[in-house]
Amino acid sequence: MNAHSLYIETYGCQMNVNDSQRIVAMLSDDRYQLVNSPVEADLILLNTCSVRGGAEEKVYNRLSNLCSLKKINKQLVIGVGGCVAQQEGEQLLERFPLVDLVFGTHTVHLLPGMLQDARHGIRRSETEFFDTEQRRDLFPATRGEGRGSQFVTVMQGCNNFCSYCIVPFVRGREVSRRAEDILEEIERLVAAGVVEVVLLGQNVNSYGIHQDGQPSFAQLLRQIAALDGLQRIRFTTSHPKDMSDELIACYADLPKLCSQVQLPAQAGSNAVLARMNRGYTREHYLDRINALKQARPGITITGDIIVGFPGETEADFEETMSLVEEVRYADVYSFAYSPRPGTRAADFTEELSKHEKQHRLARLIATQRNITLEINRSFLHTRQEILVEGIGKHPGQLSGRADSGKTVNFSGEPALIGHLVPVVITAAYQNSLVGELI
Numbered sequence: 001m002n003a004h005s006l007y008i009e010t011y012g013c014q015m016n017v018n019d020s021q022r023i024v025a026m027l028s029d030d031r032y033q034l035v036n037s038p039v040e041a042d043l044i045l046l047n048t049c050s051v052r053g054g055a056e057e058k059v060y061n062r063l064s065n066l067c068s069l070k071k072i073n074k075q076l077v078i079g080v081g082g083c084v085a086q087q088e089g090e091q092l093l094e095r096f097p098l099v100d101l102v103f104g105t106h107t108v109h110l111l112p113g114m115l116q117d118a119r120h121g122i123r124r125s126e127t128e129f130f131d132t133e134q135r136r137d138l139f140p141a142t143r144g145e146g147r148g149s150q151f152v153t154v155m156q157g158c159n160n161f162c163s164y165c166i167v168p169f170v171r172g173r174e175v176s177r178r179a180e181d182i183l184e185e186i187e188r189l190v191a192a193g194v195v196e197v198v199l200l201g202q203n204v205n206s207y208g209i210h211q212d213g214q215p216s217f218a219q220l221l222r223q224i225a226a227l228d229g230l231q232r233i234r235f236t237t238s239h240p241k242d243m244s245d246e247l248i249a250c251y252a253d254l255p256k257l258c259s260q261v262q263l264p265a266q267a268g269s270n271a272v273l274a275r276m277n278r279g280y281t282r283e284h285y286l287d288r289i290n291a292l293k294q295a296r297p298g299i300t301i302t303g304d305i306i307v308g309f310p311g312e313t314e315a316d317f318e319e320t321m322s323l324v325e326e327v328r329y330a331d332v333y334s335f336a337y338s339p340r341p342g343t344r345a346a347d348f349t350e351e352l353s354k355h356e357k358q359h360r361l362a363r364l365i366a367t368q369r370n371i372t373l374e375i376n377r378s379f380l381h382t383r384q385e386i387l388v389e390g391i392g393k394h395p396g397q398l399s400g401r402a403d404s405g406k407t408v409n410f411s412g413e414p415a416l417i418g419h420l421v422p423v424v425i426t427a428a429y430q431n432s433l434v435g436e437l438i
């Protein structure tokens with residue numbers, strides 16, 4: 001059999017990035033080799049995101065573009081996966097007659113069979129959700145290859161139904177992976193030279209709660225931290241209503257747990273939080289932040305904020321601004337509200353004008369930029385352990401991550417990639433730090 005070439009483009013969150021990595025590994029069994037440009041490929045896959053309207057538009061535009069490559073390469077197979085695919089299913093095949101296959105968020109493992117059919121002209125869309133009995137298919141393990149840092153999916157799906165969010169519709173209900181499978185995968189990764197794992201799930205705090213016999217997320221963290229050779233653990237994403245004392249205690253007890261937490265607030269006003277169906281108040285959120293800061297002094301906090309939710313008044317927005325200043329996030333991922341079809345908030349009538357949303361977003365970003373820079377400067381002259389991830393932007397530079405998750409660039413040999421090295425911070429900018437090897 002001849003080797004095939006695969007080009008894959010990934011949109012959206014780390015879960016999609018991880019799914020794409022698993023697709024590449026899985027298809028390498030079918031002799032697919034990864035290439036860097038769509039014109040070189042005989043298989044093009046788009047792994048899509050539908051969390052905001054803009055992300056979805058991007059996918060459609062890109063798809064129209066890529067389909068035109070079929071005029072040059074008659075053998076080309078084009079597939080669409082991820083969240084837009086999950087949402088649209090068959091309709092994507094109708095809208096784009098040159099698309100050969102559509103796979104959803106639970107059906108990645110069906111890809112090899114779908115590809116075979118595609119080569120015989122059979123166009124398939126597979127977007128059913130699997131239940132917990134098929135968990136092994138839902139969470140195919142990575143190969144125990146790679147070095148440095150690796151993602152490990154521990155759960156997927158979401159039961160929270162925040163009123164603005166499409167995720168429960170496109171990722172399905174919460175399903176946790178078996179703890180023994182997670183531990184076995186991490187042991188394999190560590191044996192291959194991995195020093196850091198990033199545990200992934202839409203809602204990692206809910207890990208295990210729907211399945212008998214599984215540990216809680218805090219218990220799972222303790223089991224992972226006990227694995228020899230593993231040096232760092234991160235996880236994302238957490239929900240403030242489920243950020244338990246038990247989980248926060250892990251920050252006090254487990255040195256391997258990095259000093260970083262992603263805890264999306266989404267809004268600072270109780271009225272907006274209630275309409276978002278977030279299940280907590282501003283006071284509860286700040287209480288959890290304070291408990292985290294006590295458990296791990298200096299912990300770096302990042303969060304997500306949605307600006308311009310329907311009915312958000314100027315006073316509501318001011319409460320978001322004051323929350324941002326009070327928490328002192330290292331970084332905020334902020335978004336203008338974008339209505340998603342099928343979600344409850346899509347029916348809320350008090351939508352703000354695009355102009356007002358953009359104006360508030362700009363104010364939030366400006367405030368946060370100052371805080372980010374101040375926090376970055378607070379690292380000046382400190383010693384940091386950096387996990388080297390790759391080559392930096394400038395010649396001779398390496399780039400890696402501190403315990404806090406901050407990106408640090410410094411001069412060094414590529415042989416250091418994948419290793420932890422000590423660095424002293426010599427300059428602090430808006431988006432990164434610069435250091436020198438000690």
Ligand code: 5AD
Binds near residue numbers: 051166266306338339
């Ligand atoms: N509009 C704007 N932002 C959204 N997010 C999720 N849904 C929407 C939406 N409809 C943001 C949230 C979430 C992040 C991944 O995307 O802040 O945490």
Ligand code: SF4
Binds near residue numbers: 166203
């Ligand atoms: Fe979406 Fe809310 Fe679930 Fe997060 S917790 S994935 S915002 S529904």
